[in-house]
Amino acid sequence: MADLLVRPRAALADVLRNGRHGASDGAPGLILCERTELSAATLIARKGQARALAELVKSAYGIDLPSTPRFAGNQLPDGRFLVFLWAGFEQWLALIEGAQEFERELTLGLGKRASIADQSDARAVLRLRGPKAREVLAKGIAIDLHPRAFKTGDVALTLAAHIGVQLWQVDETPTYEIAVARSLAKSLWAWLSASAAEYGYEVVGEIR
Amino acid sequence: MSAPFRLGAGGRIDRSRKLRFWLDRKAYEGVAGDTLASALLANGVHLVGRSFKYHRPRGIMAAGSDEPNALVSVGSGSRFTPNLRATQVELTDGLVAQSQNRWPSLGRDFGALNDVFSPLFPAGFYYKTFMWPKSAWKRIYEPKIRAMAGLGRAPTLPDSDTYTQRYAHCDALIVGAGPAGIAAALAAEAHGARVILCDEQAELGGSLLAETKATIDGKEASAWLSDALSRLSHSPNVRWLSRTTAFGCFPHNMVGLAERLTDHLPSPSEGRPRERLWQVRAKEVVLATGALERPLVFPDNDRPGIMLADAARQYLARYAVKPGTRVVVVTAHDQAYRAATELAEAGVEIAAILDIRQDASGSWAEQARGAGLHILSSTTICATSGRHRVSSVEIAPVGRDGKVGPRSRLACDLVLMCGGFTPAIHLFSQARGKLRFEERLNAFLPDGGAEGVRCAGASRGIFGLDAAIADGVAAGEAAARDAVGGGVEAAHSPVPLPKDLDGRRLDPLPHDRSPHRVKAFVDFQNDVTAKDVKLAVREGFRSIEHIKRYTTTGMATDQGKTSNMNALGIAASALDKPLPDVGLTTFRMPYTPVTFGTFAGVARGELFDPVRVTPTHDWASAHGAVFEDVGQWKRARYFPLKDEDMHRAVARECQAVRQSVGVFDASTLGKIEIVGPDAAEFMNRIYVNPWSRLEPGRCRYGVMLREDGSILDDGVVGRLAADRFHVTTTTGGAAQVLNHMEDFLQTEWSGLDCWLTSTTEQWAVIAVQGPDSRKILERLVDDIDLSAAAMPHMSVREGHVCGVPARVFRVSFTGELGFEINVPADHGRAVWQAVLDAGFSRSLTPYGTEAMHVMRAEKGYIIVGQDTDGTVTADDVGLSWAIGKTKKDFVGKRSLARPALSDPGRKQLVGLVTEDPELVLEEGAQIIAEEPTASHRSAPHKMIGHVTSSYFSATLGRGIALAMVAGGRRRMGETLYVPMPEGSIKAVVTNPVFLDPEGKRLDA
């Protein structure tokens, strides 16, 4: 009966509506999409194994495991893009596009040096880009996102409208990504969409 | 109907845009750029309010946020707003204002009787009376007092506006956009600082807005201002905010700003927020908040038409309004001469300038003399008259000996007063800066001590345009240097206090009348007079805080901006102490009142607090589930069919599980993965249970205590491998359990080699419970042997369900054969559906938390937080079997040995069955041992316990309850009593396990 396969449903599938929303004049202040294709896992370095783990990651994936609130990524030989986001002391969140049983894959490679837990379904990841991105985020995020203070490649674990999030800056446009606990994703969206409304925003299938 | 007191030219107003507005249903006309106050003055209207206590007629005294008198209600319906200062209300077309605290009308106010009887109402009179007869206080006195008090009416409809908030960060926050503030902003920006500049007024510029003659760097002041503003607005590093009040300074340089966005617009465009709260984290703060003009204290100084001198000058210069036609000026400060001179130039008749000082020699005084104005030095005011507007004053010379000479009368329709200026140090003081008293100014000045906060200009006693600008430049540079660093150097230094400071008057003006008869006001809004302050001192109130609280001076909606220093001066001389020794009342946020909605922002409805939902939430709501809030979670409580009430729905759901099968969403349970070589050791220390011998693939019910011995949480734990545990917690306990575990792992046992990861969000948990549960699961699982032999009760297997990687637990919170399927959350909804489809033929029934509660109660399973509270131990609820007896230590073990926790009289968990099976006890009901006889039916009763859980059990056909009863386990079979208002209910103590005590169903 394993053939009776069921289809996954992303955290925000019920609420995201592609198209233009909020103020309709001029270009949208913000463009957003949910990154449904990602697999995720948490890595925690085993006692005293952080350096060894970093070497392993470097040799296995050619990625320098960040030891500060930053992220680092690399295109794997098979074309998939893998990133490691700093997620606390000797902890990381690993994200990869479309992998089956990502946890198993990582465990094979890194299991001796780190404890790994699948989080592919535990978080919703939003990508947002646009001239008003900082204005919108500043309505609920208390850290300074000014280019002088928060740069491309920086990662922050913080609160957005009282909801715990992991935020990182992808490029200077600026483009940001926000990871949020699955059960709270709709609440975060309620706040984000309300905050973006005055600038007008557009929901799309994906942002490249 | 054009405004008779509006000048034909000048001012920062747009005469071409006429605005119609109403006060108390009378229509007037103003122009764009007016405030309500300036427009009323332009129409010759001075009477706008009534005072708090004596209901005295009051007019417009100031021109800004320091106005104590002219409070009005504005708007109507869902936008009605009371207690606004007419001096701050920007005029809009169609604006509707009402005067306050009067009945039936502003002109004829019955409340004014209070003024007649005022001798009976000195400061604090209400502490001395209204005590007899005792019963009259609640019925008569208090309601009367309350009805008299209060100013405007509260709105009666929910606010239809919205509010917004945001965080901001900068190197230098500059508060106040007068000359000093703008100069500071320019300097800080030039040094590369990120700058925020804010000002409470609609237009930036502060005192520059009333500078009609002065020049700066060779430019006219107004030109300099517009150049400066355009430079600031073109800088990417500057954000400037008008209509924005910095209302509070908070720890670590967090400053709160309230920005008004729509009140000045004719029709608030829907969807646009009315106000915005800024939470600004500034590396450095520059306070350029200016200074407040002080009134003079003399008899009847509160009549409409008696105004602060510089306020009158601003009405003239900014709004082109003549506040009167014949003016008497009374002053202790040179600034008033400037006002007189400029009014005279505008064609206003200056009847006289009375200077309480012996001679005034400042430049402004010289100009006034030059203009031939009539100046009387060493002259005071003894009386004023005019019912709704001042019509004359009685003046008298004051001899060198202080004696008041013969009076003479001067007719006038405007009296201007100036007692000097008080630096606005409110925010500096809030920031915990030190203050020092400056004799020569009769003012407190900032004296360091506030980290990253400095003052500039008049707020630190630096008056005069050029000095203020120079001081602002120095402050802006210094702020940039300290915030940005990197070799930025300050080229200028703060301006020193000038030698020839003048203008120092805090005492009331001398007069020749009986001190008991006259009212010389100190706090205008709260009707506090000089004699009230003296009375407080006479009655033994020595601290200024006591005097303030006893007289209520400084406690009105202006927070004493115009009154505090005068009250302090009067108190000091009454106490015969140097003023600084009397102390200064603390400055509190907000600087001016801030709308509740601005603090609350978008937090309403679903944005009030985040909502947590499970993957099946939408399915459940689509199928009519009734939800309950558990922490932030929404949990389906029951699934009523058609017209079912909760009672019948729950009965049906329970019956399905007991007889065939039901399905339940348990995704909200907390899940923590504990991994590593020392995982078992960690478990042994955190839980009361022993874990070392638990086989991989098996589960155990775990209990953990706080260090004080009380139960923290419980849940089933599965051991997936020798070094890997899958821990479950209660829904509400998940966060604190992880925090508890992390605390010990990180701080006490950092040597242990294991790690904790929350997997609560990763897994959707679908509980399939009931005799038929196995048959249904077998259709969805093919790589796990679910047979009783292969997978006994309390075991766990990893495999696939519907082809999805899954962890399947054979566990039960219902007492039936049952399984809990853990699948990745994205698949939760689909697997849920698959289970429903597979169970269709067996009438599989979704059930909610209520049915779950009933069934677990039938089995005597506790719910932490319902059957236990923070005082209950494992033994209290019969869980001592779970404690690893051989373990030397675990969290909470030592506390269990304390006398109170081993007391034989402790409450213990028992079952209760009512004599009448139909009766369901009330949760929270109290239990007593003896039947209350008629003789001692009345309280107090000796309570020996209370009902923690109580339901009607359809399965057992009776009400059942769990209760905590003192020495309960020794009372099996005893009859106890539950006294209710309607009479007491008999109940028998039983074993808390009501159903299948041997657990046959579990092991099916």
Added chain:
Amino acid sequence: MLLIDCPFCGKRPELEFRYAGEAHIARPADPSGLGDEAWGRFLYGRGNPRGMHAERWRHLNGCGRFFNALRDTTDDRFAATYKIGEERPMVAEPQGARKA
């Protein structure tokens, strides 16, 4: 809102943190060897000083780490934050400390 210097994440707003009480109160190695008096002191006795206070914080909505801090309870200024296991830094006792 305080600005707290997390040893792992840097300066962050107080909202992200959870206060966790007085620092350097080590759990006794052998609790069962302690009398009620001593155990009661361990559970409940607190210095609660007016002045420099060694306290625990957890960066709950951040990196999740517990750490220690020295803060003057008379003006809420932090003198230092430091990792669990590190010695309490030497800092001058502030003005006005312990004034009743």
Added chain:
Amino acid sequence: MQKFSALALLRHAFGGHEGWRPQWRSPEPKGTYDVVIVGGGGHGLATAYYLAKEFGISNVAVLEKGWIGGGNTGRNTTIIRSNYLFDESVALYDHAVKLWEALSQALNYNVMFSQRGVIMLAHNVHDQQSLKRHIHANRLNGVDNEWLTASDAKAFCPPLNIENSMRYPVIGAALQRRGGVARHDAVAWGYARAADALGVDIVENCAVTAIRRGVNGALEGIETTRGTIETRKVGVVTAGNTSTVMAMADLRMPLESYPLQALVSEPVKPIFPCVVMSNTIHAYISQSDKGELVIGAGTDAYVSYTQRGGLHVPMHTLEAICELFPIFRRLRMLRNWGGIVDVTPDRSPIIGKTPVPGLYVNCGWGTGGFKATPGSGHLFAWTLAKDEPHPINAPFRLDRFRDGYLIDEAAAAAVAH
């Protein structure tokens, strides 16, 4: 003592109120006293009053480092109620409510005790179970407390929002009709005036700097900023600063001191007829005689003596207020302030003897001390006079934290499940 009455007001009116004398003296501290009360707040002044009034001990000094009533007495939201859960707490707080009911007459000072009723809101099933447990326990203790449905609550307090659109809708409430508010300053002044009239010395601007003990460890006297005072009995009633004062006797207390903020709106005409509390979404509100809405915010999260807290705390409180009372959204905050509250592990006070002979302590009232002022003063006076606790405060002894006999009102409220 000059009698206060309407007649007296009238009489003095003719003299221009020149005839009023100080409500209490401003004496220099004497060298010795039978009892010294440290702390001139409501509790301390009440203690001194009852020592003189009920136990004939009038050679008493109340030492206040600042101005009397300047601590939490003058900074709280003045809510008075006795609907606690445990027998011990109910006895303690209802003892106070009974004294409140006759206090104005007893002190000849109108403390404006207004029994307008206190409503505590339930927002979920767990709240309901907990409030019902309180209601039944109170009823069997002879203390009034009744259950209201949401619409009953709305009828009792018309501004209350009971819409289901709320994030946490109101599903019911507990009402104690005898609960209410009082004028906080008047309580301090009234007790000061009455105690002074009985011979008690009230010494302001006098801070204790040291506690002197003899060879046997017993208390012998204290050092103050205004000189040494010999005494055999000292009662410490210094809410907010108890740990600091007790440290002078080398005692480490089970206390932590947190900032507690409160605020008032601008005054408006009567609109709010009672007191409403919601422990679940953290809001406490009533309307003062002057017309201001008096609103309690929560404590800040950390120990502090600054009497000031963060902006986010009043923000959170006003979010709750606006959710519960949408018609107040346009009202404006006039004044916000902070106090320091001593919090015990079980959220119940400590009233009794200490390990130091002659040293007594009354502390740990957390956020709820004002309501207990008369009862606390009376019981503490008893304990000081007889050197043993009154049966009502016996359970609130210091050593309960050694034996574990906690009176845990907070834990009893438990957590959501």
